[in-house]
Amino acid sequence: MTTDRSVPEQAGTSGLLRAVTHFLGHEVAPEWRRAAEATPRHLFLPDRIWIDDDLTPCDRQQEPERWFAAAYEDAPVVTQLNDGREPADLTDALPSSSASAPAIVFAMLELLDLAAGMRVLEIGTGTGFNAALLSHRLGDVNVTTVEIDPAVAEAARSNLKTAGYAPAVACGDGTLGWVPEAPYDRVIATCSVERIPYSWVSQTRPGGAVLAPWQNPWICGGLLRLTVEDHGTATGRFTPDSAFMLMRTQRRDLFLFRDVVMDEHVPDECTTALSPWAVADSAFETQFALGHRLGDLWYAWHHDPHLDDVDTRLWVSTTSGDSWAAVDWDGTQNTERYTVWQHGPRRVWEEVETAHAWWLDNGRPGPDRLGLTVTAEGQTAWLDDPENAWPLP
Template sequence: MRGLLHTVSHFLGHEVAAEWRMAAEAAPRHRFLPNRIWLSGDNDRLTSCDREHEPDRWFAAAYADKPVVTQINDGEEQDGPDGLPSSSASAPSIVFRMLELLDLSPGMRVLEIGTGTGFNAALLAHRLGDANVTTIEIDPAMVELARSNLKANGYAPTVVHGDGSLGRSIKAPYDRVVATCSVKRIPYAWINQTQSGGTVLVPWESPWICGGLLRLTIDDDGTGTGRYIPESAFMLMRTQRLDLRLFRDVALEEHVPTESTTMLNPWAVADSAFETQFALGHRLGDLWYAWHQNPDVENVATRLWVATTDGGSWAAVDWDGTEEAQQYAVWQHGPRQVWNEVEAAHQWWLDNDRPGPDRFGLSVTPEGHIAWLDHPANGWPLQ
């Protein structure tokens, strides 16, 4: 654990605070991992690792500064190379960065969304006491695992099986609400259940890109306002998952798209620099993209698909694989011309001196989300 804390200190840029160091030593990470975990291998394919059969590999993963997948396929299927991660233990560096950002003091009450294996809840309980920590987990198997892990290590925070997007009103208001899963929209229950002056800390993702910690301060009028810390990647909250799988779910045989051209290179907006995509995500709101290789289509090496999250409008932009390309074929269908929206968002980004995540913020009210640049006065509704 000491070696891992040294690595975490390097990530933070300073020593781990004494209170969190003591918590980590009292609740070692390996005690909160299941005997079977999944690790990323070649091409990000998951490979299982069993503690009984590969103890050295298992313990190395437990004390590496990397996330560890603790469940795949929502627990319904536990084998196969195509398993989809559904629960994980976050990289320790992110765990302790988020604990630090919460700025906790003795006596504060915390609501955690996403219990997982219980490790983060144990750290919070060690710092604040069991009575001041409530944690919610939607997966029943993970709830039982967390409760078992916490009890075995001498902790007894309130562990609730339920939908974390609803919060937990019984012990509200909380001083802090922290999510260990990412969200595309902040459930207003989290804002409403946090006292004035309190903090909501949540990993953010847009349909366009995943990444960014959002720290909101709750005002007297019930508005949460804050800025981003651009470093995180978490699993999306299950109740906000998108069921569409471009392109087959949006481009139907009966669609008759319009054809045009664009001077905007599709690579300039999709799979471009994180800063670019982060900005576009806040301008485009409900748009997302996927690449599709087209080896059987003449003069098309790659096709970029862009669509609304409801699948009602879509666009496809063709790239022929050459560096000399100056124009790209565009196909669009639906009530919205979504590629035109992408072009406008990219131009806005250029016109505003290519802003990065540190210039963006978000305000959350009962009516919705307002994204803004530099100051809340420079805002627009986030779709």
């Protein structure tokens, strides 16, 4: 591993650790501080990166100081666009691989609760930085990391070698885990999922843990830590910290006006007293709970849709695209009723109303009161206790 550090690297790492400490609310544990000090983050970034919310390109050769500063900021750095096919127009850019913000990296490592000798499977190698930190803590022989993108996997191997680490880097579908090195004491994902692949549970020793960023179709964000039990069941709760790219194998190529709303649809009309902003422009904790209850519903805002008497429209659809609803606001103040259009076998806006009423009736729960149970047969969400559960679609 790297031990000869330059002054800029030392200063960058010190600043990064201060930012992580501020995020965590306490000092970084000594073992992770040592790992960070031995693992310069800039060694894991490609020469061309994209930074900030607008995905501004930054090239190491052209802007070395800006590039180096980005390497040691407590912020995510996008390292690949559109699965390696960078678009000519950045308005069409979709981040497909990144270096996560260091604060969430170390928060997740802390939640793993590692001990010497444990074996860890990482899903989503990315740049290799997280695998390097794990290797410093546990030793190369105890770390296996899986990356679905061959180019990303090869770059990670090179980054790890440069930094002095040699964990097992496998190229494959992370939803399958990695059988050759199983069983593991811990499984950690660095991409978000809408469903926990059961292979992660089955490849984890009883008493072990699975840690994964979570999202539901309604909202992105949340972190799930599951404990694996003797009989092949895993149960755990959510925390609100994290927002990661969705696992590639769980993506949907679904567009509102291409796949969902068709010209020949004749929707039913009704009204609602529930404000669309109360469910789709509310606090993260509210939307997370609603999404956890709604299961397979997602939404999209349509501002100024060029329709008479419609200022803003909220679309809600099933992920299958077979049922949808549109809720219209006419732009007037103090609106008491909103027009609703619904099409398909399911009355999806009524499902939203029911979920919102459930949220109110149960004391407005946030992620910390919600959990998930995973078995070989399926997955159930629950509120407060696994006995108070409902199936996820």
